[in-house]
Amino acid sequence: MAKISHISPLAPFEFPKLPVVGGVEFSTVAAGIKYQDREDVTLVRLTAGTTIAGVFTKSSTRSAPVLDCQAKISQNDETGAAILVNAGNANAFTGKKGLEATDAVTSAVAACLKLPQNRVFSSSTGVIGELLPHERITSKLNDLRELLSEASIRDAAEGIRTTDTFAKGSGKTLDIAGKTVSIAGIAKGSGMIAPDMATMLVYIFTDARVEQSVLQSMLSELTALTFNCITVDSDTSTSDTLLLAATGTSDVHISDGSGPFRDALHEVMLDLAHQVVRDGEGATKFLEIKVCGARSQKDAKTHAMAIANSPLVKTAAAGEDPNWGRVVMAIGKSGAEADRDLLSIRFGDILVAENGWVSADYQEDDGVNYMKKQNLKISVDLGIGEASATVWTCDLTHGYISINADYRS
Amino acid sequence: MAKISHISPLAPFEFPKLPVVGGVEFSTVAAGIKYQDREDVTLVRLTAGTTIAGVFTKSSTRSAPVLDCQAKISQNDETGAAILVNAGNANAFTGKKGLEATDAVTSAVAACLKLPQNRVFSSSTGVIGELLPHERITSKLNDLRELLSEASIRDAAEGIRTTDTFAKGSGKTLDIAGKTVSIAGIAKGSGMIAPDMATMLVYIFTDARVEQSVLQSMLSELTALTFNCITVDSDTSTSDTLLLAATGTSDVHISDGSGPFRDALHEVMLDLAHQVVRDGEGATKFLEIKVCGARSQKDAKTHAMAIANSPLVKTAAAGEDPNWGRVVMAIGKSGAEADRDLLSIRFGDILVAENGWVSADYQEDDGVNYMKKQNLKISVDLGIGEASATVWTCDLTHGYISINADYRS
Secondary structure, three states, rough: OOOOOOHHHHOOOOOOOOOOOOOOEEEEEEEOOOOOOOOOEEEEOOOOOOEEEEEEEEOOOOHHHHHHHHHHOOOOOOOOEEEEEEEEEOOOOOOHHHHHHHHHHHHHHHHHOOOOHHHHEEEHHHHEEOOOOOOOOHHHHHHHHHEEEEOOOHHHHHOOOOOOOOOEEEEEEEEOOOOEEEEEEEEEOOOOOHHHOOOEEEEEOOOOOEOOOHHHHHHHHHHOOOOOHHHHHOOOOOEEEEEEEOOOOOOOOOOOOOOHHHHHHHHHHHHHHHHHHOOOOOOOOEEEEEEEEEOOHHHHHOOOHHHHHHHHHHHHOOOOOHHHHHHHHHHHHHOOOOOOOOOOEEEOOOOEEEEEOOOOOOOHHHHHHHHHOOOOEEEEEOOOOOOEEEEEEEOHHHHHHHHHOOOOO | OOOOOOOOOOOOOOOOOOOOOOOOEEEEEEOOOOOOEEEEEEEEEEOOOOOEEEOOOOOOOHHHHHHHHHHHOOOOOOEEEEEEEEEEEEOOOOOHHHHHHHHHHHHHHHHHHHHOHHEEEEEEEEEEOOOOOOOHHHHHHHHHHHHEEEEOHHHHHOOOOOOOOOEEEEEEEEEEEOOEEEEEEEOOOOOOOOOOOOEEEEEEOOOOOEOHHHHEEEEHHHHHOHHHHHHOOOOOOOEEEEEEOOOOOOEEEOOOOOHHHHHHHHHHHHHHHHHHHHOOOOOOOEEEEEEEEEOOHHHHHHHHHHHHHHHHHHHHHOOOOOHHHHHHHHHHOOOOOOOOOOOOEEEOEEEEOOOEOOOOOOHHHHHHHHOOEEEEEEEOOOOOOOOEEEEEEEEEOOHOOOOOOOOOO
């Protein structure tokens, strides 16, 4: 693992400056779960009154910590809360012992921080099928508690990485009724990324005060537009977890799921989702796929995902080949409604195909030049309706094969 | 195209000796459709009384020749018939002009062979979105007619290739009521292979006498067990065509869709389907994926295809990594029913995982040694029902990326 020494060419220039979110403290330690010489266990403490919403993998073989989080997520409580994350071991497909390990970790965190156990969430990410050495985590809890600091969010972003080539963070502040509300989030993930969130862990914090039911519906709706619209390799992990915690320390009450707070949260989530794609294993191109003119939103997304997941489209992007025939192929195979003779395809602003054939104005040289860009847009207008969807992916390269043909042995 | 100079390591030792099927003649010529210095147009003439069944791509952007074949396939006729195939140009996504080109080809063949046009089928395979230079085909029809011979099936198998690294053929003879019945088939295809038959052309001939409706239902049922159970890259072509022609010259009448004739046809179709996988772009391993113990046959196939299409499972095979965790992941993401704690996984005869965790008897060395084989079997018992399904695929290697990242430019 983590033998990728270079940083993704699509990485942001630097880790962003994130606002401090009142009521959230972070700490990390090196526990030797699997990696040596790096922080691999991260603790987050959330102040009393914090509400928490969550979205999780839909995998039927989901991991023990995911099952545990799901059981706890809808329980409201006025006490504080905590999140503990380890990297290097997914505690997935570990049977009854996996549940026992999660229980051991969350009960020890509860005791250490004087919280009820049902307010301690955990995530594990890394190799599947190996028992989690939970004593290595629990023996470090006092150190973690001592190190807790509101300023340490970047350390947390580093601590949750596995094969990620860069730490991922995004934040925003906004003024509401003369007060400042902050949002800050971190994410990890690069392979096994697909709708329903793949090997991905995301933690977002805000000092707004939001009731759990409002927080949950906002999170679910925005996930459908962000993390569930990205794919790296169409594979879905057993561990995906997205937690959103609202501490309320700003004293700004968000009472419904629309307005500027939702917009800011949407921006943070979309930025983190894009960063996950930009760290896609072996990625050298960032692709935005937009399908409009569909009969339904579901059809639009089915077509967009068929294009985004097509190995032939993704290898064409890698080869800088304006191969719109493969886009036609992907639309054809998706199973959703399309009329071959009504659809049009654009690469960026270049009209490539329309009326069932190559556009009369299209010059192959224009397409070839366009494909040299690092950020590519492929747009399809189906011409049969009003619905649209946008998804994001990366290209499929030799780098992906290299990373995944010898990840574990 | 066709810049792959080596033959797939999974190719059969040699092209098989195929039986001559009475009433079927073949010829090939070099027409310079796209390739130079090779045969690229193939003609098949079928004797009067031949019945023909067909199965085609389900792509909504299917090619002009596919639309034309579909319109003609169910028309019974006592006249002879013909099939014309060109390689190098798919005549797909070519709009109205594409239909005109197909019409020009089939009407010229009809005139040349004195057949009604509704008995002339055609296929085009190669690049999408370029107009078919149909005059290059029609100007060679007299040559093709002169060259027709019952012995030339191997030339036909060569003539229909595009990126294939070897020509594909399979045949059988069987005795029925003291008479000999022959079946011989040829196929092309290596990339864009997925259920619903991908960039694949298959032509199978028999001298049995079979009514069109019986022939069609046998073909459809057996396709579900053979060509629709293979995948190379999950992509589906716009051109897939499978035609089965029964000339009746053996004077053996097959009146129902069961019995030894069906079994022999099944064997030929499965052999050809496996050969297509064995020529999968960049393939170095042949994988059989069997899922049993499912609640329904549909669930079993959904799980099997999720495993077979998973880039992470396919790269693990390429890397000879016994990474059963990725098999668990693929089952989890498939959407079909599974219980994490009841499923068991075998690599060959080696029990790798059971009861939701790695098997107590499993030794990693055994898995590592097993994965060195060229032909791999991954079996999953879901433990919740009686239904099963088997599918076939190949590994995902640097070769696939090399072939597809610069196919067209």
